[in-house]
Amino acid sequence: MKKLLLLFFTVAGFVSANAQNTCATAVPVADGETVTVPTIAGTYQLACDNVNGELASGAVGVWYSYTATANGILTISSNLPQNVAPNSDDTRVSVYSGSCGSLVCVGGGDDFSATNYLTEFDFDVVSGNTYYIQWDNRWSDSGFDFSVAFEPVSCFAIRVLNNPTNITPNSITLNWNPATNSPVGYQIEYGPFGFTQGTGTVLNTTTNSVTISGLAASTAYSYFIRTNCGSNVYSVWSPSLSFTTAKVCPQSFGFETNASLVGWTTSGNGAYGLSASAPTLAQAGNFYWIFNTNATAASNNWLFSAPFALQANEAVTITFWIRCATARSLRLTVGNAATTTAQTTQLWANAALNNPTYTQFTATYTAPSAGLYYFGFNDISTAQATATLRLDSINFTSVLGTNDYLTSKFSVYPNPANNEVNFSNDVNAIVSTVEMADLNGRVVKSASINATEGRISINDLATGIYMMTITTDQGVAVKKIVKQ
Numbered sequence: 001m002k003k004l005l006l007l008f009f010t011v012a013g014f015v016s017a018n019a020q021n022t023c024a025t026a027v028p029v030a031d032g033e034t035v036t037v038p039t040i041a042g043t044y045q046l047a048c049d050n051v052n053g054e055l056a057s058g059a060v061g062v063w064y065s066y067t068a069t070a071n072g073i074l075t076i077s078s079n080l081p082q083n084v085a086p087n088s089d090d091t092r093v094s095v096y097s098g099s100c101g102s103l104v105c106v107g108g109g110d111d112f113s114a115t116n117y118l119t120e121f122d123f124d125v126v127s128g129n130t131y132y133i134q135w136d137n138r139w140s141d142s143g144f145d146f147s148v149a150f151e152p153v154s155c156f157a158i159r160v161l162n163n164p165t166n167i168t169p170n171s172i173t174l175n176w177n178p179a180t181n182s183p184v185g186y187q188i189e190y191g192p193f194g195f196t197q198g199t200g201t202v203l204n205t206t207t208n209s210v211t212i213s214g215l216a217a218s219t220a221y222s223y224f225i226r227t228n229c230g231s232n233v234y235s236v237w238s239p240s241l242s243f244t245t246a247k248v249c250p251q252s253f254g255f256e257t258n259a260s261l262v263g264w265t266t267s268g269n270g271a272y273g274l275s276a277s278a279p280t281l282a283q284a285g286n287f288y289w290i291f292n293t294n295a296t297a298a299s300n301n302w303l304f305s306a307p308f309a310l311q312a313n314e315a316v317t318i319t320f321w322i323r324c325a326t327a328r329s330l331r332l333t334v335g336n337a338a339t340t341t342a343q344t345t346q347l348w349a350n351a352a353l354n355n356p357t358y359t360q361f362t363a364t365y366t367a368p369s370a371g372l373y374y375f376g377f378n379d380i381s382t383a384q385a386t387a388t389l390r391l392d393s394i395n396f397t398s399v400l401g402t403n404d405y406l407t408s409k410f411s412v413y414p415n416p417a418n419n420e421v422n423f424s425n426d427v428n429a430i431v432s433t434v435e436m437a438d439l440n441g442r443v444v445k446s447a448s449i450n451a452t453e454g455r456i457s458i459n460d461l462a463t464g465i466y467m468m469t470i471t472t473d474q475g476v477a478v479k480k481i482v483k484q
Contacts, residue, residue, distance in 0.1 A: 021061075021063065023045065023063050023103065024100045026100075026133070028064070029065070029148045031150035034145055034146070037144050040135060040141040042060055042063060044059040044061040045096065045103060047094045047108060049109055052110060052138065054138070055138060059136060061136045061137070063132060065130055065132050066125070066130070066148065067130045068127050068128065069128075071126055072150050073124060073150070073151045074122065074131070074150050074151075075147075075148075076122075076133060076149075077119065077147050078093070079112045079116065079119065080118070080145050080147060083118055083144045083145060087142055087143055088139075088141075088142035089117060089140075090117040090139035091135060091139065091144060092119060092136055093146075094133075094134045095121065095133055096132045096134070097129060097132075103132060106123050109121030124156050124180040125150075154233055155234055156179045156227060157236055157238065158176050158177070158186070158227060158235075158238060159177065160176060161175070162175040162176055165209075166211065167245065167246050168246055169215075169248050169309050169476055170216070170217060170245060170433055170469065171212060171215055171433075172215065173211045174188070174211075175208065175209045181229075183228055183230070183235075184206065185205055185206040186208065186210070187204050187225070188205070188223055189225075189237075190203070190212060190222065190223035192222070193219075193242060193258070193262065194240075204228070214435060215443065216442070217246065217309075217469065217476065218251060219441060220242060220244045220259040221242065221243055221245075222240050222242050224237045224239075224241065225237070225238045244262045244306050246306075246372060247308045248308070249397055249398035251308075251395070251396045252393070252394070253305075253393075253394045253395075254284055254392060254393050255274055255275075263305075264305060265304045265338045266303055267301075267339070267340055268300055269294055269297065269299065269300050269301065272290065272292055272379070273292075274287055274289060275287055275288050275290050275390075281323075281390065283321040283323070283392035283393045284393050288391065288392040289390065290389065290390050291330075291390075295383060298380065299380055300340075300380060302343075302377070302379075303376070304338035304374050304375070305374055305394075307373070308373045308375070308396065309371075310367035311367065311370045313366060315398060316365045316397070317363075317364050317397050318348075318364070318365070318395070318396055319360055319361070319393075319397075320332075320360070320395070322353060322358065322361060322389070322390065323355055323356070323358045323388075324354060324355055324389045326354065327381075328353045328381040328389040329351040329380045329381045330377065330378065330389065331346055331348060331378045332346070332347045332363050332377055333347060334365055335373070335374055335376065336373065336374070338376070342374070343376040343378070345365075348361065353389070370474070377391060406475040406477045407479065409477070410424070411423065411425070416483070417482070418483075419459045420456065420457045420458060421481055422453070423456075424452065424453035425452060427474065429452060430472055430474075431449040432450065432473070433446060433448055433449065433470075434470050435468070436458065436466045436481070437466060437469065438464065439466075439467070444466070445461065456468075461483050462483070463484060465481070467479070468480070
């Protein structure tokens with residue numbers, strides 16, 4: 001939590017005729033202006049950026065408005081050199097659309113960075129609409145300056161990405177909030193992690209989601225997305241984004257590459273993160289994960305794994321290495337989502353870790369049913385001033401996993417083959433998809449199936465060795481195929 005600064009200064013004559021205390025009397029601002037805010041003392045509307053909560057009492061605000069004369073992006077910023085004490089150096093802003101009697105949050109901003117508590121917030125504005133701007137006293141009621149800058153755009157970009165859904169080893173659905181102004185659709189380009197834009201696969205959709213199939217299991221991908229406003233008008237492309245297909249055991253994670261970390265997420269009340277390159281402190285390689293302490297309260301910091309596709313009764317063994325120079329407490333959990341509330345099953349815990357050199361620990365889990373599972377490492381150490389808890393070299397294996405069993409129950413023939421490969425099984429597993437991948441992991445052919453047996457043509461494939469992935473309702477079978 002950032003330091004709370006409630007500064008109350010009374011400066012004779014420091015009153016601006018432009019500052020207004022209610023939404024109804026909000027002062028209009030324009031592009032290019034720098035506005036001086038007086039001591040904040042007006043009516044208050046619940047903040048749009050409420051991450052750090054509200055004052056128990058005494059919340060006040062000051063109001064401004066902006067009426068758009070064209071479509072574009074408006075940036076309001078208190079991150080200006082003149083905003084130092086005794087003027088406020090800690091600000092928060094909220095932006096609303098609608099009318100003063102019925103305000104709707106557009107969004108808001110608080111800290112510019114972890115060390116700069118001034119504010120910079122940009123948002124889409126539509127020609128003819130009025131937007132209401134409230135600065136409040138969550139951190140300080142002192143006056144300050146803010147700037148207003150407008151940039152015209154012909155097509156609004158996507159602003160909010162949502163979590164992927166329908167994740168499987170070979171497919172995923174990407175989701176996002178609709179862009180401003182109801183565009184006609186969206187365009188996505190995806191490819192191997194870190195691919196050069198222009199060399200990927202392009203998809204078009206008229207909805208705010210897209211399902212991508214024919215992917216390789218346990219693999220990270222990069223993608224870009226932009227808005228299609230019609231008549232060959234597009235928004236700018238998004239920055240490079242990423243997703244991963246569901247992991248299938250065995251898997252190893254050493255924090256060494258960006259691709260291996262795709263799909264891993266965090267949560268907590270303290271600092272944590274990937275270390276700098278430090279091979280003398282890593283169990284292997286150059287990197288490790290460190291759970292930093294919360295110096296004033298017990299830690300509750302999480303590292304969630306990427307999703308694992310496990311089959312019913314698949315027995316997973318997790319090994320990991322821990323090093324800590326002071327007494328720490330860590331536990332390993334599993335659940336059906338990467339959230340603290342979903343991590344309902346504890347697999348391992350040690351409340352008295354004190355390992356000055358790396359020590360390996362082991363936990364096991366048997367999946368009760370087929371589905372997606374997320375594993376969580378949870379640091380719950382008491383308040384401490386020094387960060388020492390390091391995690392490295394995590395391995396997931398399923399020695400007696402269902403997938404190994406299922407592979408043994410599938411027959412593929414002929415093999416070697418020239419034109420087509422037949423497949424069948426003796427456990428009544430219903431096949432949903434069959435994919436052929438080359439030895440580089442690139443999927444070169446896929447087919448949708450809804451039967452316990454079938455065939456796939458390989459007549460158009462080059463001579464060589466391929467991995468045939470058969471996805472079923474009972475698990476995933478992988479067979480090696482030789483194309484003559």
